[in-house]
Amino acid sequence: MSKVDPKLAKDIAKYGAVDFSACYNCGNCTAVCSLTEENASFPRMMIRYSMLGMKEEILSSKELWMCYHCGDCSATCPRQADPGELMAGLRRYAIANYEPSGITKLIFKSNPFSILLTLVLATILGFFLLTMKPDFTVSRWIFSWMPYAVIHLMGLIVFSFTGLTALLGIFSMSRRLNRKHSTDSNKTKKSVFQSIGEVLTEIGTMGRYQKCSTDEGEYWSTKPNLVRPWFVHWSIMWGFIGLLFATILDFLFKDPATTIWLPSRILGTVSGLFLIYGTSLAMYYRMTKPTKTYEATKLADWMFLFFLWIAGLTGFWMEVAVSFNLSETLSQVIFMIHTIISMELVILFAFSKFAHAAYRPIALYFLARNRE
Numbered sequence: 001m002s003k004v005d006p007k008l009a010k011d012i013a014k015y016g017a018v019d020f021s022a023c024y025n026c027g028n029c030t031a032v033c034s035l036t037e038e039n040a041s042f043p044r045m046m047i048r049y050s051m052l053g054m055k056e057e058i059l060s061s062k063e064l065w066m067c068y069h070c071g072d073c074s075a076t077c078p079r080q081a082d083p084g085e086l087m088a089g090l091r092r093y094a095i096a097n098y099e100p101s102g103i104t105k106l107i108f109k110s111n112p113f114s115i116l117l118t119l120v121l122a123t124i125l126g127f128f129l130l131t132m133k134p135d136f137t138v139s140r141w142i143f144s145w146m147p148y149a150v151i152h153l154m155g156l157i158v159f160s161f162t163g164l165t166a167l168l169g170i171f172s173m174s175r176r177l178n179r180k181h182s183t184d185s186n187k188t189k190k191s192v193f194q195s196i197g198e199v200l201t202e203i204g205t206m207g208r209y210q211k212c213s214t215d216e217g218e219y220w221s222t223k224p225n226l227v228r229p230w231f232v233h234w235s236i237m238w239g240f241i242g243l244l245f246a247t248i249l250d251f252l253f254k255d256p257a258t259t260i261w262l263p264s265r266i267l268g269t270v271s272g273l274f275l276i277y278g279t280s281l282a283m284y285y286r287m288t289k290p291t292k293t294y295e296a297t298k299l300a301d302w303m304f305l306f307f308l309w310i311a312g313l314t315g316f317w318m319e320v321a322v323s324f325n326l327s328e329t330l331s332q333v334i335f336m337i338h339t340i341i342s343m344e345l346v347i348l349f350a351f352s353k354f355a356h357a358a359y360r361p362i363a364l365y366f367l368a369r370n371r372e
């Protein structure tokens, strides 16, 4: 059994999970959760780990990533211990602990640090982008007091550091889950390829999330699929992936500004629409709080959504600007904003909620390995 951390409950509270000490272990939450199963039982087990200070058990739990924060468990908890919010807080806690530099801990715990880091990074990235346009008047002025090579080097250091940190975070999580899986190895029932196939199916369809987002207080079951949380999440995820591919295609085929009918442009337009649709609805739900799930949104979550939204909107502006020959200066400013925001999203991947995009599929893989 792993070491006990007596300060764990206090530490977890800083990541947004504050009510779970009211739990009296009735098990109602696990009974109502439509995603809990034989090989992955939650959230009651995670509450026990949290109360007993079992940090390593939490960090090596695939169960954390099985939850989509639908809120069914919180709505039915007789002690208002808010197990759904505990699961969300534990995921933030895990992201912060997998990442080795300590920056994620500061981002999740300190709003001023989070804002400051974003602004500093935006400034460095702005300078870095100007090094790619050395003939601009602004670029020449900046290079007159800070050499081109220094700015370029700073940009490369930032990218290398964040890339390495992301890899170390993924390695740390996989190692823990794999160790736990090995101790259960007699339960391995599926091959690697079958398991990967199951993960890809889940990413493509959000089948588990669809099962989950039916019913906090029967609110969502009366709504069409297009506005349910699973579809909002699906739109954001596929919108972002599509835009990433469109950008890579644009970069490879080097003819991005001429027509909106290039395949990469069509992919970018459709993906951008999904991204804007999903992020707009997700922010709307956080503002209007239709269910309890949306009551405790952290600044880091807001910033993540807002950045995605801005990236989608500015991307569209560039499409419109190219099609209708709009002001070149304005388009260049918006292009800068779009690129800085997109780069920040990529750079802050390991240090933000965005990291769940890597951690959840890994956890799903270990779940699939143990399933019939």
Ligand code: SF4
Pocket: 022, 023, 024, 025, 026, 027, 028, 029, 030, 044, 047, 076, 077, 078, 079, 080, 081, 082, 083
């Ligand atoms: S969190 Fe609530 S529902 Fe779950 S075991 Fe504790 S008291 Fe029961």
Ligand code: SF4
Pocket: 032, 033, 034, 035, 036, 042, 043, 066, 067, 068, 069, 070, 071, 072, 073, 074, 083, 084, 087, 212
């Ligand atoms: S929030 Fe939903 S998915 Fe998560 S543990 Fe509770 S009932 Fe299950």
